[in-house]
Every structure is written in structure tokens, then in C-alpha cells.
Amino acid sequence: MSDLSSVKTAPHGAGIRTAPHGATRRKIITTGLAAAAGASGLAVATRLADRYGLIPPDHFGLYGVGKTLTYASQRILTTRHSMAREFNRSDISKVCPVNGDPPEDESFQRLLAGGFKDWRLKIDGLVARPASFSLQDLKQFPARSHITHQACEEGWSFIAECVGVPLSYVLNRVGVLPEAKYVFFFSFGPKQKWGSLDMFDAWHPQTLLAYGMNGQEIPLRHGAPVRVRVPRQLGFKSIKYLSRIVVTDTVTGFGKGLGSSSPERGFSWYGGI
Amino acid sequence: MWSLLGQSSRGGFFGYDSAVATVEASLFPRLSTSVSESRDSTRHSAVVRATHWVNALSFFGLLVSGFAILLAHPRFYWGEAGGIGTPSVLDLPLPFMRGGPSGWGRNLHFLSAWVGVLNGGVYLLSGVLTRHFSHDLLPARAELTWRSLSRSVLSHLRFERPAVGTYNILQRLTYLGVIFILFPLLLWTGFAMSPAIVSVVPAFVTVLGGQETARTLHFFIADFLVLFFVVHIAMICLAGFWNLVRAMVTGHAAAK
Numbered sequence: 364m365s366d367l368s369s370v371k372t373a374p375h376g377a378g379i380r381t382a383p384h385g386a387t388r389r390k391i392i393t394t395g396l397a398a399a400a401g402a403s404g405l406a407v408a409t410r411l412a413d414r415y416g417l418i419p420p421d422h423f424g425l426y427g428v429g430k431t432l433t434y435a436s437q438r439i440l441t442t443r444h445s446m447a448r449e450f451n452r453s454d455i456s457k458v459c460p461v462n463g464d465p466p467e468d469e470s471f472q473r474l475l476a477g478g479f480k481d482w483r484l485k486i487d488g489l490v491a492r493p494a495s496f497s498l499q500d501l502k503q504f505p506a507r508s509h510i511t512h513q514a515c516e517e518g519w520s521f522i523a524e525c526v527g528v529p530l531s532y533v534l535n536r537v538g539v540l541p542e543a544k545y546v547f548f549f550s551f552g553p554k555q556k557w558g559s560l561d562m563f564d565a566w567h568p569q570t571l572l573a574y575g576m577n578g579q580e581i582p583l584r585h586g587a588p589v590r591v592r593v594p595r596q597l598g599f600k601s602i603k604y605l606s607r608i609v610v611t612d613t614v615t616g617f618g619k620g621l622g623s624s625s626p627e628r629g630f631s632w633y634g635g636i
Numbered sequence: 637m638w639s640l641l642g643q644s645s646r647g648g649f650f651g652y653d654s655a656v657a658t659v660e661a662s663l664f665p666r667l668s669t670s671v672s673e674s675r676d677s678t679r680h681s682a683v684v685r686a687t688h689w690v691n692a693l694s695f696f697g698l699l700v701s702g703f704a705i706l707l708a709h710p711r712f713y714w715g716e717a718g719g720i721g722t723p724s725v726l727d728l729p730l731p732f733m734r735g736g737p738s739g740w741g742r743n744l745h746f747l748s749a750w751v752g753v754l755n756g757g758v759y760l761l762s763g764v765l766t767r768h769f770s771h772d773l774l775p776a777r778a779e780l781t782w783r784s785l786s787r788s789v790l791s792h793l794r795f796e797r798p799a800v801g802t803y804n805i806l807q808r809l810t811y812l813g814v815i816f817i818l819f820p821l822l823l824w825t826g827f828a829m830s831p832a833i834v835s836v837v838p839a840f841v842t843v844l845g846g847q848e849t850a851r852t853l854h855f856f857i858a859d860f861l862v863l864f865f866v867v868h869i870a871m872i873c874l875a876g877f878w879n880l881v882r883a884m885v886t887g888h889a890a891a892k
């Protein structure tokens with residue numbers, strides 16, 4: 364607000380000094396009003412953008428300007444029913460490259476040795492009925508599969524068939540409260556990766572908790588026993604080795620409050636690109 | 637700021653022209669001494685000059701960050717998918733650098749892209765409204781003959797000084813190609829790599845034949861722009877670097 368007042372007062376002084384014509388004065392007033400309108404317009408736009416969830420959690424700094432423009436424009440352009448492209452069986456890639464190693468965490472290694480029989484997926488936070496599901500529970504829920512393209516932010520990609528339970532089904536089952544804004548996903552171990560989706564992508568029908576890939580159990584390095592699949596965003600948003608889901612209305616309190624571990628390593632929170 | 641707001645309207649593009657000239661007069665008093673008397677001989681309009689330098693900044697950001705992103709996986713494929721273990725169409729002799737560079741690279745790439753797109757929008761709109769395109773860049777029909785083209789090529793090869801004031805046919809075609817073909821193609825192939833945008837307009841990528849094809853084309857189109865940039869700078873050096881930079885800053889070349 365202090366910026367605004369200096370913009371408004373400066374031209375008055377200048378106008379008197381240089382050319383005290385009526386036309387000039389009118390122009391000064393118009394310019395001042397335009398500046399005030401512009402500043403308040405920006406403030407209103409920011410308010411509206413925030414209300415309609417168009418500002419990403421990692422909106423800070425100069426790069427935040429670009430991130431916010433990208434996120435806001437893609438949220439306005441993409442509808443809830445705009446679907447990631449789906450492919451035929453014959454399009455499935457023969458080689459599905461993968462990054463990163465499975466968690467070395469002892470609890471994960473024990474579950475792996477036991478064939479994930481004792482694995483549980485905890486879901487809590489802003490839900491009416493917090494729950495804990497076994498792999499068998501998830502497999503008994505209605506399944507959906509899709510053959511989609513998955514691109515790593517590094518530039519490589521593959522097409523694979525994923526089978527799993529739609530996240531929306533699980534969210535409905537635990538009863539998401541109306542104030543929910545984000546769904547957080549946590550992996551195993553102290554160096555675990557974690558991330559979050561806005562409700563827009565959390566409710567999207569293609570967003571799966573996937574336990575199968577290309578006709579088999581999901582391979583270990585692809586995120587066994589269960590990974591998230593978000594085909595409208597780059598691969599790093601599809602958190603692997605899932606252990607816990609938390610529904611919240613805020614990003615504060617999770618790490619540095621940027622929405623996921625990726626912004627803390629220099630990447631963006633939103634991966635729709 | 638004072639003189640910019642206090643300036644009475646003396647024509648120009650929405651009065652912006654004269655306002656910028658006044659700011660320049662205060663910023664570069666020695667460069668723009670002749671602003672008032674030679675207003676008619678303006679070589680580049682204020683919008684062209686402003687958007688040129690914003691675009692230069694955006695291009696530099698895109699170039700540096702594009703290279704940073706490339707370093708994460710300096711390998712190119714054809715079709716929908718590709719990665720280590722699948723055949724490539726081009727392997728650049730660069731190291732695979734994972735982690736850091738593609739993180740800030742992407743942040744800078746999309747910030748620069750937004751600056752470039754918004755700035756390009758202003759440039760396109762003003763180019764149509766002020767008839768910059770039809771006046772200064774669209775070649776006359778007579779210029780589009782083989783004879784005229786070959787004469788222009790030969791004169792370039794002999795390093796002859798071109799006539800000052802208007803663009804020759806090779807310049808016109810090059811600028812039109814950069815503005816209306818290369819930049820739009822770059823944007824298109826960029827959109828084709830976005831899973832979110834492609835979920836709304838699948839044709840962005842299906843027309844090209846795949847996401848990895850789009851990435852490969854994006855790289856080659858960017859290379860053409862780098863080629864343009866190198867030739868652009870070389871030509872400016874040959875034709876008098878400081879004089880032309882001054883023309884693009886103040887709008888006026890030195891009087892001969």
C-alpha cells in the first residue's frame with residue numbers, strides 16, 4: 364500500500380513543475396487512477412486465485428511467479444474430466460526404465476521379506492472414518508486399469524498398464540471432510556519421499572493406488588507394494604512404496620511447508636508441466 | 637517516473653512512444669540528444685525496442701535452462717516413449733547429470749517461457765496494430781523472385797553494406813520465419829510434452845507422433861533459434877555493433 368501512495372503523489376508534484384495544463388493534469392489523474400486500479404486489481408486477483416485454489420504451495424520467490432502462472436492456467440484449462448491419453452496393449456513399452464532404489468529402511472525390508480502380507484496403508488487426517496487397509500483389502504475394492512504414458516522429468520518415458528483402486532474410491536470410503544484441500548502421500552524410511560495432490564487431482568478418475576503393472580504385481584523398483592499413479596502429471600508425482608495417506612487443509616507442518624519433498628530438492632510441487 | 641507520467645501525449649503508440657523517449661533522454665542524455673528533432677526517422681518503435689530486450693532476456697533464460705534440463709538426459713528418441721535400454725535417434729556427447737540442474741532448470745525454463753509468451757503477445761498485438769509486420773517485414777511481391785533473392789544472397793556473400801532504413805529480403809524472410817514459424821513451433825512442441833495440457837488437447841502430441849518426438853523436435857527447433865541468434869549477432873558486428881545496439885535502445889542510429 365505504501366508503494367501505491369508514492370506513485371499517486373509523485374506525479375502531482377511533477378505535473379505542477381513541468382506543464383500545468385488541464386490536459387496534463389487530467390493525464391496525471393488518469394494515470395494515478397489507473398495505477399491504483401492496477402494495484403487493487405492485482406490484490407483482488409490474488410485473493411480470487413487463493414480462494415479457487417490456483418496458487419501452488421511452493422509459490423515463493425521469483426520462480427514462484429512462473430510456477431503460479433503455470434499451475435493457475437492449467438487448473439483453469441484442465442477440467443476434472445480431461446483424461447490423460449490411454450493407449451492400446453500393443454503400445455506398452457518393452458523396457459520400463461526406473462529411477463531410485465527401494466527403501467533400505469528395516470521395517471520395509473521386513474515387509475518385503477514377508478511378501479507384504481503385514482503391509483498396511485494408514486489413512487487419516489481430515490476424514491470421518493480413519494482406516495488401515497491391507498493389500499488384500501485394496502485388491503478387493505473395485506479396480507480400474509489404464510495404459511498410460513509416464514514421463515520422468517529428466518526426459519525419458521515409457522507406456523505401461525497400471526491396475527489399482529481409484530484413489531477417489533478410497534477417499535469416499537474413509538469419508539473426506541469438506542474442508543480438505545490436499546492429500547499427502549508418504550513412502551517408507553528416513554530418507555522417504557513424500558508428496559501431495561490437490562483435491563482436483565486426488566478425485567480424478569485416473570488417479571490410482573496401483574498394485575499391478577503390465578499384468579503382474581508391481582515390480583519392486585516401480586514402487587511395490589503400492590504406488591500412486593497420477594497420469595496427468597510427471598512421474599515424480601507418483602509416489603512409490605506407499606505407507607501412509609493424510610488428508611489435510613494445509614501444507615504447513617509437512618517438511619518445509621512446500622507441499623512435497625520435491626520442492627525441497629529444487630523441483631516444483633506441481634508436475635503437470 | 638516523473639517525466640514519464642508528466643509527458644503530454646505527442647502521438648506514438650498509445651502515447652507510450654514519447655513517454656519512453658523522455659525516460660531515455662534522462663537515462664542516456666548523450667545518446668539521445670537528437671530525439672526531439674529527428675522523431676520521424678525513428679528506426680525502431682518503442683514497443684519493438686522494449687519487447688526486443690525483454691525477449692533477449694527470456695531467450696537467454698530459456699537457452700541456459702534448456703541446456704540444464706538437457707543435461708539430465710542428453711539422449712533423444714522418436715515416437716511416444718524412450719529411455720535407457722531403448723533405441724535412440726541422437727546421443728549427445730554430454731554427461732548424464734541427475735538431480736540439481738534439471739530442478740532449477742525447469743523453474744527458470746518456465747519462468748522465462750512465461751516472460752517470452754506474454755512479451756510475444758504484446759509484440760504480436762502491437763505489430764498488427766501499428767502495421768509493423770505489413771510495413772517492415774512482409775516482402776513486396778517483386779522481391780520474391782529468384783533474381784531478387786539471388787542478388788540479395790550474392791550481395792551478402794560479398795559483404796556489401798546493405799541500404800540503411802529498411803530490411804532487405806533475406807532479413808525480412810528470416811525475421812518472419814523466426815517470429816511466425818520457429819517460436820510457435822517451439823511453443824507447440826513444448827505444450828506437447830505437458831501431460832496436463834495434452835489431456836485437454838491431445839492433438840498437440842498425436843499430430844507429431846508422440847511425446848518423445850515432441851521433445852526431439854523441441855531440441856532441434858531450439859537449435860535453429862540458436863543458429864539465428866549467432867548469425868544475428870554476427871551481422872550486427874559486421875554492420876556496426878554499437879550503432880545498431882544504440883538504435884535498438886534509443887530508436888535512432890547515428891546520423892551519417
